[in-house]
Protein backbone atom coordinates (compact mmCIF):
# COMPACT_ATOMS: atom_id res chain seq x y z
CA UNK A 1 0.00 0.00 0.00
CA UNK A 2 1.39 3.39 -0.88
CA UNK A 3 0.61 6.40 1.23
CA UNK A 4 1.20 9.48 -0.82
CA UNK A 5 -0.97 11.89 1.20
CA UNK A 6 0.67 14.85 2.70
CA UNK A 7 0.45 14.45 6.45
CA UNK A 8 -0.62 17.91 7.42
CA UNK A 9 -0.62 21.54 6.50
CA UNK A 10 0.76 22.60 9.86
CA UNK A 11 3.35 25.32 9.96
CA UNK A 12 5.78 22.69 11.23
CA UNK A 13 5.58 20.83 7.98
CA UNK A 14 9.30 20.93 7.23
CA UNK A 15 10.22 17.32 7.07
CA UNK A 16 13.28 15.94 5.40
CA UNK A 17 12.95 13.55 2.49
CA UNK A 18 15.76 11.25 1.30
CA UNK A 19 16.75 13.81 -1.33
CA UNK A 20 17.14 16.54 1.32
CA UNK A 21 20.39 14.96 2.40
CA UNK A 22 21.39 13.54 -0.92
CA UNK A 23 20.54 9.95 -0.02
CA UNK A 24 20.22 7.49 -2.84
CA UNK A 25 16.83 5.96 -3.44
CA UNK A 26 16.42 2.84 -1.34
CA UNK A 27 16.20 0.64 -4.41
CA UNK A 28 19.68 1.77 -5.37
CA UNK A 29 21.19 0.92 -2.03
CA UNK A 30 23.56 -1.92 -2.46
CA UNK A 31 24.06 -3.38 1.01
CA UNK A 32 21.00 -5.25 2.23
CA UNK A 33 21.16 -5.59 6.02
CA UNK A 34 20.10 -9.16 6.35
CA UNK A 35 23.17 -10.37 8.23
CA UNK A 36 22.71 -8.66 11.58
CA UNK A 37 25.60 -8.26 14.02
CA UNK A 38 23.35 -6.52 16.54
CA UNK A 39 22.08 -8.55 19.47
CA UNK A 40 18.36 -8.04 19.00
CA UNK A 41 15.66 -9.04 21.47
CA UNK A 42 14.98 -12.07 19.33
CA UNK A 43 17.91 -14.07 18.02
CA UNK A 44 15.75 -15.61 15.34
CA UNK A 45 13.78 -12.80 13.78
CA UNK A 46 15.53 -10.18 11.71
CA UNK A 47 13.97 -6.76 12.05
CA UNK A 48 13.47 -4.69 8.91
CA UNK A 49 16.04 -1.99 8.32
CA UNK A 50 14.53 1.48 8.16
CA UNK A 51 16.42 3.52 5.61
CA UNK A 52 14.76 6.84 6.30
CA UNK A 53 11.79 8.32 8.10
CA UNK A 54 9.80 11.46 7.50
CA UNK A 55 6.71 12.88 9.15
CA UNK A 56 4.56 9.85 10.11
CA UNK A 57 6.20 7.52 7.59
CA UNK A 58 8.98 4.96 7.85
CA UNK A 59 10.62 3.82 4.63
CA UNK A 60 12.15 0.37 4.74
CA UNK A 61 15.24 -0.71 2.90
CA UNK A 62 12.98 -2.73 0.63
CA UNK A 63 11.33 0.53 -0.45
CA UNK A 64 8.05 -0.11 1.42
CA UNK A 65 6.46 2.78 3.26
CA UNK A 66 4.83 2.22 6.64
CA UNK A 67 2.70 4.59 8.71
CA UNK A 68 4.23 4.77 12.18
CA UNK A 69 0.97 4.55 14.14
CA UNK A 70 2.65 3.68 17.44
CA UNK A 71 5.56 6.12 17.36
CA UNK A 72 7.92 3.17 17.96
CA UNK A 73 6.85 2.59 21.54
CA UNK A 74 4.95 5.86 22.01
CA UNK A 75 8.11 7.86 21.42
CA UNK A 76 7.68 9.83 18.20
CA UNK A 77 5.73 12.96 19.01
CA UNK A 78 6.40 15.55 16.30
CA UNK A 79 6.96 12.99 13.57
CA UNK A 80 10.23 11.99 11.97
CA UNK A 81 12.77 14.04 10.07
CA UNK A 82 11.99 17.55 11.27
CA UNK A 83 14.59 19.93 9.89
CA UNK A 84 14.23 22.50 12.64
CA UNK A 85 15.27 19.85 15.15
CA UNK A 86 18.12 18.68 12.93
CA UNK A 87 19.44 22.25 12.77
CA UNK A 88 19.21 22.73 16.53
CA UNK A 89 21.13 19.49 17.15
CA UNK A 90 23.85 20.38 14.70
CA UNK A 91 24.20 23.88 16.07
CA UNK A 92 24.60 22.54 19.63
CA UNK A 93 27.13 19.97 18.47
CA UNK A 94 29.20 22.77 16.94
CA UNK A 95 28.98 25.01 20.03
CA UNK A 96 29.44 22.62 22.98
CA UNK A 97 29.42 18.88 22.46
CA UNK A 98 30.06 17.89 26.08
CA UNK A 99 30.68 19.21 29.55
CA UNK A 100 30.51 17.41 32.87
CA UNK A 101 27.55 18.53 34.95
CA UNK A 102 29.57 18.21 38.15
CA UNK A 103 31.32 21.42 37.15
CA UNK A 104 29.33 23.04 34.35
CA UNK A 105 25.94 23.48 32.80
CA UNK A 106 24.76 24.54 29.33
CA UNK A 107 22.03 26.86 28.13
CA UNK A 108 20.52 23.88 26.34
CA UNK A 109 20.03 21.97 29.62
CA UNK A 110 18.83 24.99 31.58
CA UNK A 111 16.44 26.12 28.83
CA UNK A 112 15.02 22.62 28.57
CA UNK A 113 14.34 22.54 32.31
CA UNK A 114 12.73 25.98 32.05
CA UNK A 115 10.47 25.17 29.12
CA UNK A 116 9.09 22.17 31.02
CA UNK A 117 8.82 23.71 34.47
CA UNK A 118 8.20 27.43 34.02
CA UNK A 119 4.76 28.52 35.15
CA UNK A 120 3.69 25.08 36.38
CA UNK A 121 1.21 25.49 39.21
CA UNK A 122 2.17 22.19 40.85
CA UNK A 123 5.31 23.19 42.73
CA UNK A 124 7.59 21.22 40.40
CA UNK A 125 10.87 23.05 40.84
CA UNK A 126 13.79 21.16 39.31
CA UNK A 127 14.51 18.81 36.42
CA UNK A 128 17.24 16.19 36.14
CA UNK A 129 18.00 14.73 32.70
CA UNK A 130 19.32 11.26 31.89
CA UNK A 131 19.40 9.01 28.86
CA UNK A 132 16.43 6.68 29.29
CA UNK A 133 13.22 6.13 31.19
CA UNK A 134 14.80 3.30 33.17
CA UNK A 135 17.62 5.55 34.36
CA UNK A 136 15.06 8.20 35.26
CA UNK A 137 13.19 5.66 37.38
CA UNK A 138 16.38 4.59 39.16
CA UNK A 139 17.25 8.23 39.83
CA UNK A 140 13.73 8.85 41.17
CA UNK A 141 13.99 5.88 43.57
CA UNK A 142 17.34 7.07 44.89
CA UNK A 143 16.13 10.64 45.21
CA UNK A 144 13.11 9.51 47.22
CA UNK A 145 15.24 7.40 49.56
CA UNK A 146 17.82 10.18 49.96
CA UNK A 147 15.07 12.66 50.85
CA UNK A 148 14.05 10.60 53.87
CA UNK A 149 17.62 9.63 54.76
CA UNK A 150 18.52 13.28 55.07
CA UNK A 151 15.42 13.99 57.12
CA UNK A 152 16.63 11.37 59.54
CA UNK A 153 13.84 8.93 58.63
CA UNK A 154 16.32 6.20 57.78
CA UNK A 155 13.91 3.39 58.59
CA UNK A 156 11.95 4.24 55.45
CA UNK A 157 13.02 1.47 53.10
CA UNK A 158 9.92 0.02 51.39
CA UNK A 159 8.57 0.85 47.96
CA UNK A 160 5.05 -0.05 46.91
CA UNK A 161 4.22 -0.29 43.21
CA UNK A 162 1.44 -1.98 41.25
CA UNK A 163 0.99 -5.32 39.56
CA UNK A 164 0.96 -5.28 35.77
CA UNK A 165 3.22 -2.26 35.57
CA UNK A 166 6.39 -1.59 33.65
CA UNK A 167 8.93 0.97 34.80
CA UNK A 168 12.03 -0.06 32.88
CA UNK A 169 14.80 -2.56 32.47
CA UNK A 170 17.60 -1.50 34.78
CA UNK A 171 17.83 -3.39 38.07
CA UNK A 172 16.02 -0.70 40.07
CA UNK A 173 13.34 0.01 37.49
CA UNK A 174 12.77 -3.69 36.86
CA UNK A 175 12.49 -4.34 40.60
CA UNK A 176 9.55 -1.97 40.93
CA UNK A 177 7.99 -3.24 37.71
CA UNK A 178 5.70 -6.18 37.66
CA UNK A 179 6.05 -7.32 34.10
CA UNK A 180 6.65 -10.93 35.06
CA UNK A 181 7.97 -12.41 31.80
CA UNK A 182 10.67 -9.74 31.70
CA UNK A 183 11.43 -10.03 35.39
CA UNK A 184 11.37 -13.63 36.54
CA UNK A 185 14.79 -14.74 35.18
CA UNK A 186 16.52 -11.93 37.05
CA UNK A 187 14.70 -12.21 40.35
CA UNK A 188 17.82 -13.13 42.42
CA UNK A 189 19.45 -9.89 41.30
CA UNK A 190 16.53 -7.59 42.01
CA UNK A 191 16.01 -5.18 44.90
CA UNK A 192 14.39 -6.27 48.16
CA UNK A 193 11.73 -4.28 50.02
CA UNK A 194 9.34 -3.88 47.13
CA UNK A 195 5.72 -5.00 47.06
CA UNK A 196 2.93 -4.66 44.54
CA UNK A 197 -0.74 -3.87 45.00
CA UNK A 198 -3.56 -4.31 42.47
CA UNK A 199 -3.61 -2.24 39.31
CA UNK A 200 -6.44 0.22 38.67
CA UNK A 201 -7.75 -1.71 35.69
CA UNK A 202 -11.52 -1.50 35.79
CA UNK A 203 -12.23 -3.48 32.61
CA UNK A 204 -10.71 -6.65 34.04
CA UNK A 205 -10.98 -6.19 37.80
CA UNK A 206 -14.02 -4.09 38.71
CA UNK A 207 -16.60 -6.53 39.95
CA UNK A 208 -19.96 -6.47 38.17
CA UNK A 209 -21.89 -5.44 41.26
CA UNK A 210 -19.43 -2.66 42.16
CA UNK A 211 -19.81 0.98 41.18
CA UNK A 212 -16.67 2.77 40.03
CA UNK A 213 -16.58 4.58 43.36
CA UNK A 214 -16.75 1.28 45.25
CA UNK A 215 -13.96 -0.15 43.09
CA UNK A 216 -11.79 2.90 43.82
CA UNK A 217 -12.55 2.58 47.50
CA UNK A 218 -11.55 -1.13 47.44
CA UNK A 219 -8.22 -0.23 45.78
CA UNK A 220 -7.62 2.59 48.26
CA UNK A 221 -8.26 0.25 51.18
CA UNK A 222 -5.84 -2.28 49.73
CA UNK A 223 -3.13 0.38 49.47
CA UNK A 224 -3.76 1.65 52.97
CA UNK A 225 -3.65 -1.92 54.29
CA UNK A 226 -0.38 -2.58 52.50
CA UNK A 227 1.15 0.57 54.01
CA UNK A 228 0.03 -0.68 57.44
CA UNK A 229 1.44 -4.15 56.84
CA UNK A 230 4.83 -2.55 56.17
CA UNK A 231 4.40 0.16 58.78
CA UNK A 232 3.65 3.50 57.08
CA UNK A 233 6.68 5.05 58.79
CA UNK A 234 8.85 2.51 56.92
CA UNK A 235 7.56 3.30 53.42
CA UNK A 236 9.41 5.59 51.03
CA UNK A 237 7.04 5.88 48.11
CA UNK A 238 4.15 4.58 46.06
CA UNK A 239 4.75 4.38 42.31
CA UNK A 240 2.29 4.26 39.44
CA UNK A 241 1.79 5.14 35.79
CA UNK A 242 -1.17 7.55 35.44
CA UNK A 243 -2.13 5.80 32.19
CA UNK A 244 -0.62 2.32 32.13
CA UNK A 245 1.20 1.76 28.87
CA UNK A 246 3.00 -1.34 27.76
CA UNK A 247 1.72 -3.93 30.23
CA UNK A 248 -2.01 -3.44 29.84
CA UNK A 249 -2.41 -1.11 26.87
CA UNK A 250 -3.29 2.49 27.71
CA UNK A 251 -5.40 1.98 30.80
CA UNK A 252 -6.37 5.17 32.65
CA UNK A 253 -7.43 4.80 36.28
CA UNK A 254 -11.11 5.17 37.21
CA UNK A 255 -12.10 8.68 38.32
CA UNK A 256 -11.11 9.40 41.90
CA UNK A 257 -8.39 6.74 42.10
CA UNK A 258 -5.41 9.10 42.07
CA UNK A 259 -7.21 11.51 44.40
CA UNK A 260 -7.56 8.66 46.89
CA UNK A 261 -3.94 7.56 46.37
CA UNK A 262 -2.64 11.11 46.87
CA UNK A 263 -4.62 11.46 50.09
CA UNK A 264 -3.35 8.18 51.53
CA UNK A 265 0.27 9.05 50.65
CA UNK A 266 -0.12 12.49 52.19
CA UNK A 267 -1.62 10.98 55.36
CA UNK A 268 1.57 8.98 56.02
CA UNK A 269 4.05 11.40 54.38
CA UNK A 270 4.79 8.71 51.79
CA UNK A 271 6.00 10.11 48.47
CA UNK A 272 3.95 9.72 45.29
CA UNK A 273 6.12 8.97 42.25
CA UNK A 274 4.28 9.04 38.94
CA UNK A 275 5.92 7.36 35.98
CA UNK A 276 4.99 9.38 32.92
CA UNK A 277 7.78 8.02 30.75
CA UNK A 278 5.26 6.66 28.26
CA UNK A 279 2.09 8.66 28.85
CA UNK A 280 3.61 12.07 29.59
CA UNK A 281 4.80 15.13 27.67
CA UNK A 282 1.52 15.75 25.92
CA UNK A 283 0.60 12.33 24.64
CA UNK A 284 -2.64 12.04 26.62
CA UNK A 285 -3.77 15.57 25.71
CA UNK A 286 -2.27 17.44 28.67
CA UNK A 287 1.44 18.14 29.18
CA UNK A 288 1.44 15.82 32.20
CA UNK A 289 -0.97 12.92 32.28
CA UNK A 290 -1.66 13.46 36.00
CA UNK A 291 -3.27 16.83 35.19
CA UNK A 292 -6.42 14.97 34.16
CA UNK A 293 -6.79 13.37 37.59
CA UNK A 294 -8.31 16.40 39.28
CA UNK A 295 -7.19 19.42 41.21
CA UNK A 296 -4.64 18.84 43.93
CA UNK A 297 -3.52 15.48 42.60
CA UNK A 298 0.14 16.41 42.38
CA UNK A 299 3.03 13.96 42.56
CA UNK A 300 6.23 14.57 44.50
CA UNK A 301 8.39 13.18 41.72
CA UNK A 302 7.57 12.56 38.04
CA UNK A 303 9.60 10.68 35.49
CA UNK A 304 9.32 11.62 31.83
CA UNK A 305 10.97 10.18 28.72
CA UNK A 306 9.89 9.12 25.27
CA UNK A 307 7.93 12.22 24.14
CA UNK A 308 10.50 14.54 25.71
CA UNK A 309 12.94 14.13 22.85
CA UNK A 310 10.34 12.63 20.53
CA UNK A 311 12.88 10.04 19.43
CA UNK A 312 15.39 12.59 18.12
CA UNK A 313 17.67 12.03 21.11
CA UNK A 314 17.90 9.51 23.95
CA UNK A 315 16.68 11.65 26.80
CA UNK A 316 14.45 11.24 29.83
CA UNK A 317 14.04 13.21 33.00
CA UNK A 318 13.02 13.42 36.62
CA UNK A 319 10.89 16.38 37.69
CA UNK A 320 11.14 17.17 41.36
CA UNK A 321 8.69 18.92 43.67
CA UNK A 322 9.89 21.85 45.78
CA UNK A 323 9.24 19.80 48.92
CA UNK A 324 11.98 17.34 47.94
CA UNK A 325 14.36 20.06 46.75
CA UNK A 326 13.88 21.91 50.05
CA UNK A 327 14.56 18.66 51.90
CA UNK A 328 17.90 18.27 50.14
CA UNK A 329 18.68 21.96 50.65
CA UNK A 330 18.16 21.53 54.38
CA UNK A 331 20.33 18.42 54.37
CA UNK A 332 23.53 17.83 52.43
CA UNK A 333 22.55 20.29 49.71
CA UNK A 334 23.23 17.78 46.98
CA UNK A 335 21.60 14.94 45.06
CA UNK A 336 23.95 12.05 45.58
CA UNK A 337 23.62 10.66 42.06
CA UNK A 338 25.39 11.42 38.82
CA UNK A 339 26.13 9.95 35.44
CA UNK A 340 28.73 10.96 32.88
CA UNK A 341 26.17 11.75 30.22
CA UNK A 342 23.43 13.28 32.31
CA UNK A 343 21.98 16.46 30.77
CA UNK A 344 24.06 15.83 27.67
CA UNK A 345 24.08 19.07 25.65
CA UNK A 346 23.19 17.42 22.36
CA UNK A 347 20.24 15.58 23.88
CA UNK A 348 19.05 18.65 25.73
CA UNK A 349 19.31 20.96 22.70
CA UNK A 350 17.48 18.42 20.58
CA UNK A 351 14.71 17.91 23.13
CA UNK A 352 14.48 21.66 23.58
CA UNK A 353 13.87 22.09 19.85
CA UNK A 354 11.18 19.38 20.02
CA UNK A 355 9.50 21.00 23.00
CA UNK A 356 9.61 24.48 21.45
CA UNK A 357 7.88 23.09 18.42
CA UNK A 358 5.28 21.23 20.49
CA UNK A 359 4.53 24.48 22.31
CA UNK A 360 4.55 26.80 19.29
CA UNK A 361 2.28 24.55 17.26
CA UNK A 362 -0.09 23.74 20.13
CA UNK A 363 0.49 20.03 19.67
CA UNK A 364 -0.69 19.06 23.14
CA UNK A 365 -4.09 20.60 22.43
CA UNK A 366 -4.03 18.94 19.05
CA UNK A 367 -3.44 15.57 20.74
CA UNK A 368 -6.52 16.14 22.84
CA UNK A 369 -8.69 17.13 19.85
CA UNK A 370 -7.47 14.36 17.60
CA UNK A 371 -7.85 11.93 20.49
CA UNK A 372 -11.60 12.59 20.42
CA UNK A 373 -11.59 11.82 16.68
CA UNK A 374 -9.54 8.65 17.12
CA UNK A 375 -11.75 7.40 19.95
CA UNK A 376 -14.88 7.92 17.84
CA UNK A 377 -13.37 6.09 14.88
CA UNK A 378 -12.18 3.17 17.03
CA UNK A 379 -15.52 2.77 18.78
CA UNK A 380 -17.49 3.09 15.51
CA UNK A 381 -15.39 0.67 13.51
CA UNK A 382 -14.20 -1.82 16.14
CA UNK A 383 -16.54 -1.53 19.12
CA UNK A 384 -18.94 -4.23 17.95
CA UNK A 385 -16.36 -6.72 16.75
CA UNK A 386 -16.64 -10.15 18.26
CA UNK A 387 -13.23 -10.28 19.94
CA UNK A 388 -12.80 -6.63 20.87
CA UNK A 389 -13.23 -6.50 24.64
CA UNK A 390 -12.22 -2.97 25.49
CA UNK A 391 -11.13 0.24 23.81
CA UNK A 392 -9.53 2.74 26.21
CA UNK A 393 -7.07 5.58 26.26
CA UNK A 394 -6.58 9.31 26.07
CA UNK A 395 -5.25 11.70 23.43
CA UNK A 396 -2.87 9.95 21.08
CA UNK A 397 -2.61 6.90 23.36
CA UNK A 398 -5.16 4.12 22.79
CA UNK A 399 -5.31 0.44 23.59
CA UNK A 400 -7.56 -2.22 22.10
CA UNK A 401 -7.89 -5.36 24.20
CA UNK A 402 -8.86 -8.60 22.48
CA UNK A 403 -10.69 -11.32 24.39
CA UNK A 404 -12.11 -14.74 23.54
CA UNK A 405 -15.50 -13.81 24.97
CA UNK A 406 -16.91 -10.32 25.32
CA UNK A 407 -19.02 -11.40 28.30
CA UNK A 408 -16.42 -13.44 30.15
CA UNK A 409 -13.46 -11.21 29.19
CA UNK A 410 -11.52 -14.44 29.00
CA UNK A 411 -8.12 -14.27 27.30
CA UNK A 412 -7.28 -16.20 24.15
CA UNK A 413 -5.42 -19.42 24.71
CA UNK A 414 -1.65 -18.96 25.01
CA UNK A 415 0.15 -19.38 21.72
CA UNK A 416 -2.67 -18.02 19.59
CA UNK A 417 -1.05 -14.58 19.78
CA UNK A 418 -4.11 -12.71 18.61
CA UNK A 419 -2.59 -9.27 19.20
CA UNK A 420 0.69 -10.13 17.53
CA UNK A 421 -1.20 -11.49 14.54
CA UNK A 422 -3.19 -8.27 14.20
CA UNK A 423 0.06 -6.33 14.46
CA UNK A 424 1.69 -8.44 11.72
CA UNK A 425 -1.29 -8.12 9.38
CA UNK A 426 -1.46 -4.37 9.95
CA UNK A 427 2.25 -4.13 9.17
CA UNK A 428 1.74 -6.08 5.95
CA UNK A 429 -0.97 -3.57 5.07
CA UNK A 430 1.35 -0.65 5.80
CA UNK A 431 0.64 0.42 9.39
CA UNK A 432 2.87 -0.19 12.44
CA UNK A 433 1.04 -0.78 15.75
CA UNK A 434 2.48 -2.01 19.05
CA UNK A 435 1.35 -5.40 20.38
CA UNK A 436 1.19 -6.31 24.05
CA UNK A 437 -0.29 -8.71 26.52
CA UNK A 438 -2.98 -7.29 28.76
CA UNK A 439 -3.04 -9.73 31.64
CA UNK A 440 -5.56 -10.96 34.18
CA UNK A 441 -4.34 -12.86 37.23
CA UNK A 442 -1.10 -13.79 35.53
CA UNK A 443 -2.80 -15.12 32.41
CA UNK A 444 -1.41 -13.47 29.33
CA UNK A 445 -3.94 -11.68 27.16
CA UNK A 446 -3.76 -9.58 24.02
CA UNK A 447 -3.88 -5.93 23.15
CA UNK A 448 -2.49 -3.56 20.57
CA UNK A 449 -1.46 -0.05 21.30
CA UNK A 450 -1.89 2.96 19.01
CA UNK A 451 0.26 5.99 19.72
CA UNK A 452 0.52 8.03 16.53
CA UNK A 453 2.70 11.12 16.32
CA UNK A 454 0.89 14.25 17.56
CA UNK A 455 0.84 15.69 14.01
CA UNK A 456 -1.53 13.12 12.48
CA UNK A 457 -4.48 14.43 10.53
CA UNK A 458 -8.01 13.11 10.55
CA UNK A 459 -7.26 11.53 7.17
CA UNK A 460 -4.22 9.75 8.60
CA UNK A 461 -6.30 8.46 11.50
CA UNK A 462 -8.98 7.17 9.12
CA UNK A 463 -6.29 5.26 7.18
CA UNK A 464 -4.78 3.85 10.37
CA UNK A 465 -8.14 2.72 11.73
CA UNK A 466 -9.16 1.20 8.39
CA UNK A 467 -5.97 -0.86 8.27
CA UNK A 468 -6.39 -1.98 11.89
CA UNK A 469 -9.96 -3.06 11.14
CA UNK A 470 -8.85 -4.95 8.01
CA UNK A 471 -6.07 -6.63 9.98
CA UNK A 472 -8.45 -7.54 12.80
CA UNK A 473 -11.03 -8.94 10.34
CA UNK A 474 -8.39 -11.10 8.69
CA UNK A 475 -7.29 -12.57 12.05
CA UNK A 476 -10.90 -13.09 13.15
CA UNK A 477 -11.55 -15.05 9.93
CA UNK A 478 -8.43 -17.13 10.51
CA UNK A 479 -9.34 -18.29 14.00
CA UNK A 480 -13.11 -18.65 13.75
Ligand code: PLP
Pocket residue numbers: 073131132133134135137166167168169241245246275276277278279305306316
Ligand atom coordinates in the same frame (compact mmCIF):
# COMPACT_ATOMS: atom_id res chain seq x y z
N1 PLP B 1 8.40 3.62 32.39
C1 PLP B 1 7.44 3.33 31.51
C2 PLP B 1 6.01 3.58 31.87
C3 PLP B 1 7.75 2.81 30.26
O1 PLP B 1 6.79 2.50 29.39
C4 PLP B 1 9.12 2.58 29.96
C5 PLP B 1 9.51 2.02 28.66
O2 PLP B 1 8.73 1.54 27.89
C6 PLP B 1 10.09 2.90 30.91
C7 PLP B 1 9.69 3.43 32.12
C8 PLP B 1 11.54 2.66 30.62
O3 PLP B 1 11.98 3.57 29.67
P1 PLP B 1 13.25 3.22 28.76
O4 PLP B 1 12.86 2.09 27.87
O5 PLP B 1 13.50 4.51 28.03
O6 PLP B 1 14.35 2.88 29.66
